[in-house]
Amino acid sequence: MYARKASELVKEFASSEPGQLSTFNNDLFAQVLEECEGHLLHLQPLMRKIQEHENKLKDKRRSEDEVEISEDERRKSEAEKVILQTALKSDQFGALVHHLSLVRNKRCLMAYIYNRAEVIRSLGWMVDSVLPAEIEEKLSSTEKEYFKNHVATLQSYMSELDLHLTVDMVPPKDPYIKVRVLDDIGEVALSDQVANLARHAIMFLRRTDAEQYITQGGQKQRMLRFQYSLDI
Numbered sequence: 001m002y003a004r005k006a007s008e009l010v011k012e013f014a015s016s017e018p019g020q021l022s023t024f025n026n027d028l029f030a031q032v033l034e035e036c037e038g039h040l041l042h043l044q045p046l047m048r049k050i051q052e053h054e055n056k057l058k059d060k061r062r063s064e065d066e067v068e069i070s071e072d073e074r075r076k077s078e079a080e081k082v083i084l085q086t087a088l089k090s091d092q093f094g095a096l097v098h099h100l101s102l103v104r105n106k107r108c109l110m111a112y113i114y115n116r117a118e119v120i121r122s123l124g125w126m127v128d129s130v131l132p133a134e135i136e137e138k139l140s141s142t143e144k145e146y147f148k149n150h151v152a153t154l155q156s157y158m159s160e161l162d163l164h165l166t167v168d169m170v171p172p173k174d175p176y177i178k179v180r181v182l183d184d185i186g187e188v189a190l191s192d193q194v195a196n197l198a199r200h201a202i203m204f205l206r207r208t209d210a211e212q213y214i215t216q217g218g219q220k221q222r223m224l225r226f227q228y229s230l231d232i
Helices: 004-014 026-066 071-123 141-161 207-216
Strands: 176-181 186-189 194-197 202-206 226-228
Touching (some): 004 026, 004 071
Antiparallel strands (some): 176 226
16 A cells, blocks of 8 residues: 555654654655655656657547548547547556655655654753763754754854843743752852852752753763752
């Protein structure tokens, strides 16, 4: 059945948890592309045959109008036209099947890529510039490049505005939050104070100071990591 593999791609994405990605199915994706090429190879000669049948029918009608023919010749000509019309309809229906299958495959491929791209774009607002290894291994090489370019564009835009747009995606109830320090870093200059971030220390910090370290936690050695104890 045509387009079955393409529909499996869409079902595979739809069965994933919202906002989550499964490993890019390179094998099934390649099979759908191969099927598309097969439809195209069938469609091209059918279109040529349809054009040939239509031209022959036009020629027969023109010759009948221009030249007087006997009754036997007219019956013979009508029989030939019926054969040509039958062949024409057969090729038209065949071309239609391949065309619609090709369009359906294309739409399924685009839906699969687009919906994955939406998730990848949302990651750019949550994980800063480096994807966790368990997510990166699920992406295709093209998707990795897409994420890299998207994050670069986002960071360039924020740099021009001098504004960190990824902080406080939801309006906070309070500018300060209670956090617990997981790594012993020492004194750090924050926006409103110099804080001694000793391991296991619990303190109130500005959300804007804490958020950037929470989102970057674990990506670099000696990077501050916080853990919300409130508002989560």
